[in-house]
Amino acid sequence: MIRFDSVSKEYPDGTVAVGGLEMTAPTGKITVLVGPSGCGKTTSLRMINRMIEPTSGRIWIDDRDTTTMDAAELRRGIGYVIQQAGLFPHRTVAANIATVPMLLGWDRKKARARALELLERVGLPTSFADRYPSQLSGGQQQRVGVARALAADPPVMLMDEPFSAVDPVVRDQLQDEFLRLQGDLGKTIVFVTHDIDEAIKLGDQVAVLRVGGKLAQIAEPARLLGHPVDDFVADFVGRDRGYRGLGFQRAPKLPLAAETTARLGDSAEQVRAAAGTEPWTLVVDEGRRPLGWVNTEQVAGTVSSEVLHRGGTVASTNGTLRNLLDAALSSPARRGVVVDEDGTFAGTVLAHQVLDAIESERAAAAAAQPAGSAAR
Amino acid sequence: MSWSIDHLPAVLSLIGRHVYLAGLPLLLGLLIAVPLGWLARRYRVLYPLLIAGTGLLYTIPSLALFILMPIFIGTRILDPVNVVVAMTIYTVALLVRTVADGLGAVPDSVNQAATAMGFGRVRRLFMVELPLAVPVISAGLRVAAVSNVSIVSVAAIIGVPQLGSLFTDGFRRNFMEPILVGVIACVLLALVFDLAIIAGTRLITPWQRTRRAA
Known part of the structure; x- marks a missing residue:
């Protein structure tokens, strides 16, 4: 569980990126942060692994206050996937995946075996292990990015718009595989996106943020579509929400007609x-x-x-x-x-x-x- | 031609001295330029200071630097160390900007990913930033290598022997052949340095060769 305890981030020039955020990302679930640009969703995400330090408030992972932990150590225990994958161009695919195991001092053989296992897990052939990132397509790189984040089996994963730089067909495919993978792994995931459709599709719960880093509403996708709390959320959730809400209702048994x-x-x-x-x-x-x-x-x-x-x-x-x-x-x-x-x-x-x-x-x-x- | 054949061992020995006096400063200069270049990147206030400051060093005339060196470091006037230190200063002058720019060319997403994976600052520098800056640094090193091979010959005037001694010798005796041999040897040496740096760079950046193979 990740808990934001009245977390704020204010910059020296007075800009408030995040204002008193209170929310909980439950264990084993996907919590999606969504909102327009400038709503502080990425800032909030990065405060979890302390790539950005909050000005006030605390962030708890289970019962540990993250500010009391060594930053590098904290980060090795949190998987991180970013847009464009951010792979190391000078290291092979296997070496990229084995980054955190390497930092944790695993022996080479074990780290390599883990890298190969993860390649298969994210749907790539193990023959990719010794290629360099530039030899892979954008979608493939993003899969390697996910594998890299999973390498040391961290309980928590942070994902910052991981699928937004690939084309729509690949994105859809990656999202489906991500859900399947999460079904097996049950990680505690915080996922940032600006795409409400992606949020609705992937989130167990969706947090809509408004500009200035205020939480507008946090709810399950069906509830968000059916009962937006105000005009901002309603606008953001967008048109067709009645129709899209049907995506959360199981079809009843209907009489089916035979067909020649x-x-x-x-x-x-x-x-x-x-x-x-x-x-x-x-x-x-x-x-x-x-x-x-x-x-x-x-x-x-x-x-x-x-x-x-x-x-x-x-x-x-x-x-x-x-x-x-x-x-x-x-x-x-x-x-x-x-x-x-x-x-x-x-x-x-x-x-x-x-x-x-x-x-x-x-x-x-x-x-x-x-x-x-x-x-x- | 007879002069060249008669003096072949002497010329070879001068080439050896030249390699030492131009090559060693290249390595020393690189070692000094890396932390300075890193500082220039890391602390924005230092950037203009370090870049302009080290850049200015290059404008000091080499002859003056060779002559003044003993005053600064307390060596004897004929000591080859004077030349090594002076050439190291020139190398640093050329490489600090290159290192800073090379580190600056590392994609932001890569640096962020490295931080998020839990790299400490030092490990990130040596395992991510510097390896990725190698192509840029190597380009700067090639310029410095050629520049060193050329500048170091001036040291013949203060009596430190290397290929430049062939110029002073030929000039004194009004005899073209040693001068010609010296020029050709310098050009070949610069070429060898250049090729060595290219080969070394290729060896440590296998990922560059696959760039557009996909």
Whole structure:
């Protein structure tokens, strides 16, 4: 657990970067600090490992006051990941990862073995061990940055916009892998970002800071979207928050419609005969996993992967209402594809069915709450 | 040509002296310039002082420095130590700025990462900052090497033998060959110093070679 006890940072010129911050980052959870530039989120993060010293207040890690600890020693016990990875260009990937073990005086063999283990852990081949950072892509460098932070297995990790310098596709991938990794490791993480979507996606709790380093609201993502405490938070959380809030609600069991399916290589005549008057036919592979939709009227010759319409998203039976609604809205056939946990095709739903489900969930929630307490 | 062949052992010995008088100050100067360059980076107030101050040293005429040296360090007038110390001063003059700029060129993100990983100040300097400054420092060292090889020949006037002695000798006897040999030897020596520094730099910066290989 990391606890900010009325922590302030004021610069000699009178600028207040952080003003009396009170908050707790619980053990084993991801706490995201988010806010506009100048809100003191990075300053707050850096005060935890004392790269910036607070002007007043204390920061506790479990029951230890960080100001009483030797700074370098404190830092070796805290993993740190920054934007652009900040890898040492003159050291190999393995040496970069083994930095803290080296500082802690591990023997070479053990440090190297640990580096190789972590390379695999973050999804990179061990053949990268002897390359230099400049030989890696931005996303790969960032993975090495994460591996380096994990090297000495610190209980606490600080992450300063670690994924903001990579392209959106890679960022999404890194975020997913980060969540999977955290699922295994259960570190106490403080994560800084300016991207509210990233905060909502990654945070177990999200702290929204306003300019001048004041805490505006700290809450679980669903609560932040559903009940912003004031206009600042509401504005910052942004538009579509009703829709995005659906991302935190499990989809209920909905009646799924069966679908005529086709395979790659089927002839156009076969497809048309099976589809009847339906303009779109779902194409699945041998394992009955959906591949995409094919336009029944326009298909000529045989069904090939080139003619597939791939715009539709796929929802899982154990996914969220948001996944389900999005699958229906993005499907060219207007029927959203739903798959079982193993990825096999389960059936389709229509948007109005999902909306009905949302309506009844909300009605049930309202009925469960005594009148008057519904707002905030 | 007959002069050269007759005097080959003598010329070789002069080359040896020249290497010593120009090379040793290069190493000593580097050793002194590193902490000074670091101080200039570390304490902003010192930067202009150190850079301008050491830069000014380079403007002292070499002959004057060679002659005045015994007064400052209490050596005898013909002592080669005078030349070594004077050349070290020139090397420092050239290298302090280079070291400071080299350290300054280390990316901020790298320095921050080093601090956050728990490097102490000294360890960070030797394990992160200096290795990354090597390419810049090496460029400065190459300039200093060529400059040293050239300047040190002036010491022949105060009677410290090295390749410069061939110039004074040839001039006194109005005889071109030793002068020519001296010039060619100086140029070759400067080239050898330069190549040695390039080779050494390549050896200790394997990461530079992969720069654009990806």
